[in-house]
Amino acid sequence: MTERQRARRRIAGAALLLSAVGWTILLAAPYTSPGLSFCWGGGAAGSWPSLRALLAVHPPASLAVNWVLMLIAMMVPTLVAPLLHVHQRSFRHRRGRSIVLFAIGYGAAWILAGVVLTSVHLMLSVSAPQSLWPAAAAALLALLWQCSPAKQLCLNRSHNHSELAAFGLAADRAALGFGLTHGLWCIGSCWALMLVPMLLVHGHTLAMAAVTVLMIAERLEGPRPLRWQLRGLGKLSRMIATQARPVRSRLPQAGMAKAG
Amino acid sequence: MASYIRSNAWNTGGTFDNPDLLWYAKGVGAMMTRPLNDRNSWWFFAAIHGQYLPGTSNKQPGFPGWQAIPAAPAVPTRPLPTQPDMDTFWDQCQHQSWYFPPWHRGYLIALEGQIRKAVIALGGPSNWALPYWNYLGSDNQYEIPPAFTQPTLPDGKTPNPLFVNARYGPNNDGNIFIPVPPVSLACMSNTVYTGSNAATPRPGFGGPQTGFSHDGAVSGNLESNPHNQVHVDVGGNSPDGTIWGLMSDPGIAALDPVFYLHHANIDRMWALWNVSGNSNPNASNWLSGPAAAGERAFVMPMADGSAWVYTPQEVDDLKKTNYTYDDLPTTANSAAASQTLAIRLQKLGAPTMAGQPPEPSKDTATESELVGTHDGALDIRSSGARAQVRLDPGVRAKLSNSLKAASLESPPDRAYLQLENVRGTRDAQKLQVFVNEHLAGTVALFGLRRASLRDHSHGGSGLTFELDITSLIDTLYVENALAADTLDVKILPSNAVDAEAPISVGRVSVYREKHE
Numbered sequence: 001m002t003e004r005q006r007a008r009r010r011i012a013g014a015a016l017l018l019s020a021v022g023w024t025i026l027l028a029a030p031y032t033s034p035g036l037s038f039c040w041g042g043g044a045a046g047s048w049p050s051l052r053a054l055l056a057v058h059p060p061a062s063l064a065v066n067w068v069l070m071l072i073a074m075m076v077p078t079l080v081a082p083l084l085h086v087h088q089r090s091f092r093h094r095r096g097r098s099i100v101l102f103a104i105g106y107g108a109a110w111i112l113a114g115v116v117l118t119s120v121h122l123m124l125s126v127s128a129p130q131s132l133w134p135a136a137a138a139a140l141l142a143l144l145w146q147c148s149p150a151k152q153l154c155l156n157r158s159h160n161h162s163e164l165a166a167f168g169l170a171a172d173r174a175a176l177g178f179g180l181t182h183g184l185w186c187i188g189s190c191w192a193l194m195l196v197p198m199l200l201v202h203g204h205t206l207a208m209a210a211v212t213v214l215m216i217a218e219r220l221e222g223p224r225p226l227r228w229q230l231r232g233l234g235k236l237s238r239m240i241a242t243q244a245r246p247v248r249s250r251l252p253q254a255g256m257a258k259a260g
Numbered sequence: 261m262a263s264y265i266r267s268n269a270w271n272t273g274g275t276f277d278n279p280d281l282l283w284y285a286k287g288v289g290a291m292m293t294r295p296l297n298d299r300n301s302w303w304f305f306a307a308i309h310g311q312y313l314p315g316t317s318n319k320q321p322g323f324p325g326w327q328a329i330p331a332a333p334a335v336p337t338r339p340l341p342t343q344p345d346m347d348t349f350w351d352q353c354q355h356q357s358w359y360f361p362p363w364h365r366g367y368l369i370a371l372e373g374q375i376r377k378a379v380i381a382l383g384g385p386s387n388w389a390l391p392y393w394n395y396l397g398s399d400n401q402y403e404i405p406p407a408f409t410q411p412t413l414p415d416g417k418t419p420n421p422l423f424v425n426a427r428y429g430p431n432n433d434g435n436i437f438i439p440v441p442p443v444s445l446a447c448m449s450n451t452v453y454t455g456s457n458a459a460t461p462r463p464g465f466g467g468p469q470t471g472f473s474h475d476g477a478v479s480g481n482l483e484s485n486p487h488n489q490v491h492v493d494v495g496g497n498s499p500d501g502t503i504w505g506l507m508s509d510p511g512i513a514a515l516d517p518v519f520y521l522h523h524a525n526i527d528r529m530w531a532l533w534n535v536s537g538n539s540n541p542n543a544s545n546w547l548s549g550p551a552a553a554g555e556r557a558f559v560m561p562m563a564d565g566s567a568w569v570y571t572p573q574e575v576d577d578l579k580k581t582n583y584t585y586d587d588l589p590t591t592a593n594s595a596a597a598s599q600t601l602a603i604r605l606q607k608l609g610a611p612t613m614a615g616q617p618p619e620p621s622k623d624t625a626t627e628s629e630l631v632g633t634h635d636g637a638l639d640i641r642s643s644g645a646r647a648q649v650r651l652d653p654g655v656r657a658k659l660s661n662s663l664k665a666a667s668l669e670s671p672p673d674r675a676y677l678q679l680e681n682v683r684g685t686r687d688a689q690k691l692q693v694f695v696n697e698h699l700a701g702t703v704a705l706f707g708l709r710r711a712s713l714r715d716h717s718h719g720g721s722g723l724t725f726e727l728d729i730t731s732l733i734d735t736l737y738v739e740n741a742l743a744a745d746t747l748d749v750k751i752l753p754s755n756a757v758d759a760e761a762p763i764s765v766g767r768v769s770v771y772r773e774k775h776e
Contacts, residue, residue, distance in 0.1 A: 002454060002455045002462075002463075002468075002469060002623060002625065003455075003625045003626060003627055003628050003773070004468070004469075004628070005469060088628070088630075089630070089680070089767075089769075090630065091629075091630050091652055091655065092629045092630070092655070093654070152715075153715070156714060156715050156719050156720075157714070157719070159719035159721070160714065160719040160720045160721050161719075161721050162681055162721065162766060163637065163680055163681045163766025163767040164767070165633070165635040165636070165767075166630060166632075166633040166635060166767075166769070167633070167635055167650065167652075170635055171635075220554070222471075222472075222717050222718075222719070223714075223715060223716065223717055223718065223719035223720075224715075224717070225317035225318075225715055225716070226715050227317065234554075235553075235554040235555060236554060237554070238551075238554035238555070239553055239554030240554075241554075242551060242552050242553075242554060243552075
């Protein structure tokens with residue numbers, strides 16, 4: 001294993017550990033949908049509860065903590081490649097600082113996205129409590145986005161790891177800016193997928209896990225041309241399939257499989 | 261026992277008096293008569309390496325789109341094969357990757373079989389084998405074999421299928437030769453396939469560990485020189501600068517028949533490197549190829565109509581194939597990694613040569629660390645570019661201390677100059693890089709254009725070039741000049757650079773690499 005591979009393995013290990021911590025906390029304190037809990041809080045069936053009442057049950061601080069935990073659990077495993085880029089392009093004594101700044105930039109982008117997505121979530125919880133329709137509509141939207149060239153554009157930009165300054169404030173700005181930019185392309189890629197588990201009244205955690213697998217899987221693929229296509233689990237499913245069934249291969253002189 | 265022996269294209273003067281070349285020409289001609297959508301056609305095979313065909317996601321509005329390539333050869337752009345055929349076979353070439361040598365070996369085996377079948381059908385020898393162009397051989401072998409420059413076959417009227425219009429050479433004047441140096445056999449003294457040690461600068465002889473890598477970032481040492489350099493030297497730019505030679509760009513390179521003779525030589529160098537006692541990777545992800553990790557398989561259309569799916573493990577030794585080369589030694593000539601280290605230690609004034617040298621084939625790098633950078637982008641124009649690489653005093657001291665304490669058991673650091681995120685619009689260009697006015701190396705920009713495309717397989721990150729400046733840093737240390745705060749880096753392009761589209765370098769940096 002080369003020095004670079006060892007560094008990648010260390011970063012991947014740390015990312016998975018951090019994600020596991022996030023998942024552990026989330027599983028220890030299971031998520032309750034605002035729509036569902038509001039009904040428990042006394043909303044009469046068929047009435048229109050106020051946003052204030054909903055926020056009383058789910059204070060913004062609690063929603064923010066939950067959002068950050070979701071980000072740590074779901075997103076950190078997708079960050080191995082950009083973190084390795086920051087690690088390798090920074091002075092050794094600045095690596096930790098640069099990685100923290102990257103994380104701040106990345107997290108800031110996602111927290112802003114969280115404000116928007118959580119607001120949508122709350123409004124839908126108020127207007128259609130306990131309804132499956134918002135989640136179903138989000139799933140349809142996510143499927144459409146998943147197949148679109150726009151999604152591919154965001155994924156491609158996420159693979160673009162550009163130059164980073166190394167000295168002083170310029171290095172800080174570069175790491176922060178890289179995190180912010182990477183976060184924005186990541187939001188462009190994942191926003192619709194993230195909405196689905198948020199809007200589910202039941203099965204939220206299971207949906208989160210499924211979306212995490214999908215997001216990790218789609219980052220295993222390299223950049224591609226922009227076109228409509230079903231994307232996400234291709235490489236991961238092929239990896240699983242090839243582990244189960246070795247690649248067909250023969251030497252030329254041993255005879256060939258007939259072309260399909 | 262190999263059934264086929266690949267021989268030197270320069271036998272009998274590299275003319276059509278060499279039957280290997282005459283029958284190659286006839287075989288290529290036969291493949292060129294087949295339509296684009298025929299898996300056995302010349303055009304289909306070129307597209308296996310890479311393509312810019314209208315109607316595909318790689319299409320280009322003008323040159324190097326295949327519709328804009330000047331004849332000869334007259335390149336067809338219709339009919340396209342089925343989508344499954346294109347998805348299975350096309351755009352496979354592996355570059356900037358440890359799969360570079362084995363993928364191209366399988367590609368040559370398939371092409372050779374196709375040509376041999378055509379040769380036999382035309383009444384030629386049944387043991388025909390692909391010749392190689394050893395441009396690093398003696399005498400005038402640095403010149404392209406003359407058979408490739410004749411407009412007709414020996415009958416004086418049949419157009420020569422080996423003749424290509426868009427082949428311009430290193431001086432852009434149609435004179436095709438390989439400048440030696442900078443093209444060299446330096447990689448043959450490496451002893452590690454992937455990694456580095458005293459005799460091997462990173463990323464190693466065969467290339468960096470990657471997945472399926474149609475475009476990558478950093479070329480292996482064999483790929484970097486001679487492979488990339490020969491591509492750019494043969495292709496060159498047209499005299500008016502409007503287009504470039506086929507060989508200069510991976511998406512059109514395999515349309516030029518000399519491509520396969522160049523790669524036969526690269527393949528021969530890999531075989532020679534192995535015969536010299538050097539080992540290929542034994543990691544399962546190299547042996548099994550990218551398909552085992554859920555990526556595309558290496559697959560070739562064979563002359564009998566079959567599709568051959570292969571892995572590096574099946575082609576990593578010529579004994580597993582049906583061919584060999586006419587000049588491979590039969591006994592191992594062990595590489596002198598320990599000698600390389602000893603010479604370096606002597607230069608550094610190491611007090612003692614006692615101790616046990618490291619295992620020659622071992623990757624001994626333990627960590628890599630940034631020493632200094634020139635922050636900010638750098639544009640390379642026709643006049644070149646200059647950058648001051650500012651060194652971090654603390655890391656520079658570590659580097660100096662490593663050189664000061666060097667011994668067989670404590671190998672000194674290696675040092676690299678990196679040109680990171682290099683982007684541009686034309687591959688037919690070489691860059692000479694100087695550090696403090698000493699030549700640090702020459703890099704060829706083969707693959708640059710595609711690596712710079714944002715929605716192509718490299719995401720627009722461009723190429724990264726790593727130049728081994730270990731010897732240069734040693735000299736600075738010995739001359740007490742390593743204490744300077746900066747290194748002066750000068751970059752000179754081999755050709756004029758389009759003023760509207762300069763080559764950009766994201767960052768110039770220096771790294772130290774610690775070894776055990």
